Amino acid sequence: MQINEIVQKLNMTARAIRFYEEKGLISPQKQAINQYRVFTEQEVWRLQTIIALREVGMNLEDIKSALEQMEGGDYDELQYYLELQRSMMFSQWLEYKQMIATTDGLIDLLKQEKSLPLSGIYELAEGSKRLRNVRKNWRDQWDYDGRAVTHDQVVANLDEDRDPEYKDYAEALSSVAETISPQTGEVGLDLGTGTGNLAGQFLASGITMCGVDQSKEMLRQCRLKFPHMETKLGNFLAIPYLDDQFDFVVSSFAFHHLTNEQKQLSLQEMERVLKPNGRLCLADLIYSEAENEIKPAAGAGKFYASLADLLTWFDQHGFMVQYKQINSLLHIIHAIKA
DNA sequence: TTTCTTACA
DNA sequence: TGTAAGAA
Numbered sequence: 001m002q003i004n005e006i007v008q009k010l011n012m013t014a015r016a017i018r019f020y021e022e023k024g025l026i027s028p029q030k031q032a033i034n035q036y037r038v039f040t041e042q043e044v045w046r047l048q049t050i051i052a053l054r055e056v057g058m059n060l061e062d063i064k065s066a067l068e069q070m071e072g073g074d075y076d077e078l079q080y081y082l083e084l085q086r087s088m089m090f091s092q093w094l095e096y097k098q099m100i101a102t103t104d105g106l107i108d109l110l111k112q113e114k115s116l117p118l119s120g121i122y123e124l125a126e127g128s129k130r131l132r133n134v135r136k137n138w139r140d141q142w143d144y145d146g147r148a149v150t151h152d153q154v155v156a157n158l159d160e161d162r163d164p165e166y167k168d169y170a171e172a173l174s175s176v177a178e179t180i181s182p183q184t185g186e187v188g189l190d191l192g193t194g195t196g197n198l199a200g201q202f203l204a205s206g207i208t209m210c211g212v213d214q215s216k217e218m219l220r221q222c223r224l225k226f227p228h229m230e231t232k233l234g235n236f237l238a239i240p241y242l243d244d245q246f247d248f249v250v251s252s253f254a255f256h257h258l259t260n261e262q263k264q265l266s267l268q269e270m271e272r273v274l275k276p277n278g279r280l281c282l283a284d285l286i287y288s289e290a291e292n293e294i295k296p297a298a299g300a301g302k303f304y305a306s307l308a309d310l311l312t313w314f315d316q317h318g319f320m321v322q323y324k325q326i327n328s329l330l331h332i333i334h335a336i337k338a
Numbered sequence: 339t340t341t342c343t344t345a346c347a
Numbered sequence: 348t349g350t351a352a353g354a355a
Contacts, residue, residue, distance in 0.1 A: 004340075004341085018342085
């Protein structure tokens, strides 16, 4: 097949095809006489794949590696690329939501004041820019990919001196499950599910669970352990689910990886995916009280929330809250969306 | 007529 | 990636 047939068949432009070749995504043979490109079925298939991946917003570089993986029969990688794409789309969706809200704010100001007060504009613009940056600055700083395989052993054989972070791990998990005490037929979300240890508590009693984690390797382990659990790549700041999807949201030993600013966004996100009257239960390392309390160092990339801040947030957002303390840092927080 | 390459937007 | 120009 020559280039024009392809162009019509897949309705694209010849320039695009040559461009893909230039970028090394395809490499059709050329006729010796006139240098015309000749396309095989294989190449048509590749082109179709490129178009499809393009359609979901993947850039050419990523498509190239995805294609290479698929050549090697590695469909896991492709799945990862698609999930990454999906989670990015959720980030963008939220950004748009934010921008819409900002615009609405400006429209309201315009209506009320007949003019745009500069301070208001500035505030709204700054606000949305800040939110955008907070989301953009999210990264895997913790190398969970590298720790995925050994993670379960680490939490199983705790050396409390070396890993004070996971002290009372098992107790915390079962406490969360107990607190939520899910009804048959309910659907729950485990944020930062890792290898699915918390979700497993619910799965064991026949509850449908979805898990979100930012580490693909953690999710791989999780899928091995719980093949029937739905897992998605994503993060706390742009939960890859639509609004009002879950009866309850849980999370353990993960929230403290967020900065305080990110925590606010994250709570907002949990609220978004939670059904009306949904429940939320967090097990995490939290400073309990008083400013003058001696706060143990949280370590790099860790930000223990203050209990008071959390309670305030829940209060302001119409949640009923209860909490209990497991050890000096570890708390279980239970909030119900009224 | 068709496609190719190259340069530029 | 689109468009334009010159060549095979």
